C-alpha cells in the first residue's frame with residue numbers, strides 16, 4: 001500500500017470567483033449591530049468581508065465529512081487528525097473591496113506542519129489566499145488551520161453551562177463586551193455558508209469533539225474584535241491584522257474585546273473570555289493614527 005505523504009499537498013493552488021455581495025455586507029453590519037446609514041454609493045465591505053465569500057463548504061452533501069466541512073484528501077491534505085479549528089490569520093489590506101466588484105481568490109497551500117502541543121498531536125495547514133477585486137489585489141490572507149487529535153474524554157461536561165463572567169479587564173485603552181449566543185453563531189455560519197458542526201450541533205460538539213458547548217467561530221470573534229477597534233478608531237484605515245486563536249470560546253460566554261495603542265500606527269488587541277483567559281491575541285497596524 002502506498003503511504004500518504006502530506007507534503008505532496010504543499011504548493012497546491014486553486015482559484016475561485018465570486019461577486020462582492022451587498023446583501024452579505026449588509027447582513028454582517030446587522031450581525032455587528034452597526035449603525036448603517038443609507039447611501040447611493042456602493043458599500044465598502046468590512047475589511048475581512050472576503051470571509052463572507054468563496055464559501056469553502058459550498059459542495060454537495062455527499063462531499064462533506066463527519067464534521068460538516070469538505071472531506072479531506074481533495075484540495076486539502078488528508079490530515080489524520082479529525083478536529084479542525086481556525087488557528088489564526090495574517091491579513092494585509094491593500095485596497096478596499098466594494099459591493100458589486102468581481103472577486104477572484106487564489107489559494108495556495110503554503111505549509112503543512114505536524115507538532116505536538118500541550119493538548120496532543122496537532123497539524124497546522126497554512127493557506128495563502130490572494131483576493132483581487134476587479135483585477136486588483138485587495139487582500140492577502142495567510143490563514144492557519146489546525147487539526148487536533150480525537151478526544152476520548154470530553155474536555156468539559158456536556159451539561160456545563162457557559163463559564164462564569166469575569167470583570168472587565170483594566171489597563172487597556174478601550175473595552176467592549178459582547179456575548180454571542182446560539183443565534184449569533186447560526187447567523188455567522190449562515191452568512192459564511194460554513195457547515196462545521198462544532199458551531200451548531202450540540203450533541204456532536206460535546207459528544208464527538210469533546211467541547212463543553214457550541215464553539216464560537218474564530219473568524220466571528222476576530223471580526224467582532226476588529227469592529228470594536230474600528231468603533232474606537234473611526235478615522236483609522238486598517239492596513240494589517242494578525243491574530244492567533246489561543247483558546248476556544250463557547251456560545252453564551254461573555255467576551256471582553258480590548259485594545260491599546262503600542263505605537264503611532266500599531267495596536268495590540270485581545271478577546272478575553274471567562275477566567276480572564278486570552279482567546280485571541282491580535283495586532284493591528286493602520287495607515288492613519
Ligand SMILES: C/C(=C\C(=O)SCCNC(=O)CCNC(=O)[C@H](O)C(C)(C)COP(=O)(O)OP(=O)(O)OC[C@H]1O[C@@H](n2cnc3c(N)ncnc32)[C@H](O)[C@@H]1OP(=O)(O)O)C(=O)O
Pocket residue numbers: 084085086087088115116117118119120122124144146148194196215216217218219244245246247248249
Ligand atoms: C471557523 C472554523 C473553526 C473555528 O472557528 S474553531 C474556533 C476558533 N479557534 C480556536 O478556538 C482555537 C484556539 N486554540 C487552541 O485551542 C489551542 O491554541 C490549540 C490550537 C488547541 C493548541 O493548543 P496546545 O496547547 O495543544 O498547543 P501549544 O500551545 O502547546 O503549542 C504547540 C505548538 O503549536 C503552536 N501553536 C499553538 N497554537 C497555535 C496557533 N493558534 N497558531 C499557530 N501555531 C500555534 C505553538 O506555537 C507551538 O509551536 P512550537 O513550534 O513552539 O512547538 C472552521 O473550521 O472553519
